[in-house]
Amino acid sequence: MTAAPVQTDDPLGEALHHLRVTGAFYCRSELTAPWGLSMPNWPDSMWFHIVTSGRLELVVDGTERVMQAGDLALVPHGNGHVLRSEPGVLTPDVVTLEHEFHNRYAILRHGGGGAVTTLICGAVRLDHPVAHQIVPLLPGIICVEPGGGPQAEWMQSTLRLIAAEAAAVRPGGEAVLTRLSDILVIQTLRGWIEHDPAAQRGWLGALRDPQIGRAISLIHREPARDWTVAALANELAMSRSAFAARFTELVREPAMHYVTRWRMQVxxxxxxxxxxxxxxxxxxxxxxxxxxxxxxxxxVTGVSPGTLTRR
Incomplete structure (x- = not known):
């Protein structure tokens, strides 16, 4: 059962505290030009790619990006996409290629024998109900490149550590790589939330509002409580009408709709x-x-709860 929520005076921080990565698959790839890979569409997962040496082209929804050593890309909605050394190469489905498997970790060697590019890739899930609020708000791709600032330096230090671990087979290396990758995914999401203007609106923006953010925290902490608009307004010392209007304005749905939807996510x-x-x-x-x-x-969900228990 999910642990009791952490209670703070920072509703946004409280929500982010619950982000947890569940790794579905991790892979260290050693690729030699010319090469190409197609990543399948996994809607319930996030793909990430960390370039530890060399360069590549990433194509997501028709948009091409060049990545070099030290770059990280996150494809938050699990959309299918292409990695390649150059345009025009064959891009077989990565799951059809031969891998060297180690539990949930694999090693892939592929390509034509030319210039070398090495990657750490993975497909992960965020399994807390808060993730169902955050993930739909994310863009189609989030990229992190070397840059200034304390957070960028921290992330680049972590990327360098991942590159060092990937360069040599050492005892416990798989565990180090997977755990560091999980941390980078969370930090990438937090960095986007803190700095991207799109994260200042909607549900994430509402969490920053002193009153509505507190209301959301109360709903999250006590989903079983018999919440009404009047009860929530009373907790915030607001009038019922003022609270209802402000909640709908910021969250973009009525308070009681949010209460029910949150309960179903939990x-x-x-x-x-x-x-x-x-x-x-x-x-x-x-x-x-x-x-x-x-x-x-x-x-709310479109399926019966019995469907999930049978799964």
Whole structure:
């Protein structure tokens, strides 16, 4: 079961605290020109690519970017994309190529024998309900390049450590690479949230509002509480009408719609963990009957809760 929420006076920081990476697949690639790879479309995952030596071209949704050693790219929505040494090369599906497997970690050697490019790649998931709020807001690609500032230097130091680990086979190297990669994914997301103008609006912007941010935190902390617009407004010492209007303006949906949607996201997370029945989840979220909970769940998610427990 999910741990109790951390309570702070920083609603945005409180939300980001819960971001956790679940690795689906990690790969160290040793590629020699000419080479090309097609990454499959994995909608529930995020692809990341860290260039540890050499250069490559990344093509996402028709947009081409050149990456060099020390660069990181995150494809947050799991869209299919292409990595290649140059235009015009064949780009076979990466999953059809022969890999050397080590549990969830693999080594790929591919290409025509020319100039060498090495990569650390992976597909990861963010498995907390907060991720369902953040991921839809992210752009199609996020790139991190060498630059100034404390955060950039910290990330480049981590990238250099990853490059050093990838260059030599050492005891525990796989664990180091996967854990450092997870940290970089989270830091990349945090950097985007802190600095990109698009992150100052909508749900992320609402978290920065002193009153509405606190309301969102209360809903997150106590999803089973019998929330009403009046009860939330009272917690913030606001009038019911002023709170309702401001919440809808900033979050872009009515407060009670948000309460229900958040409950269903929490329910989906609990059911996916597999340690609670539908009836238990319904009770934990304050529903008087399993039937009422199931109706709400299907209305919000489009599937019945029993579907998740069978999975």
């Amino acid at each position: 329910a989906r997370h609990w059911l996916a963990e597999g340690d609670a029945t539908v009836s238990e989840v319904a009770g934990r979220l304050g529903y008087q009957s399993e039937a009422a909970f199931s109706r709400a769940f299907k209305r």
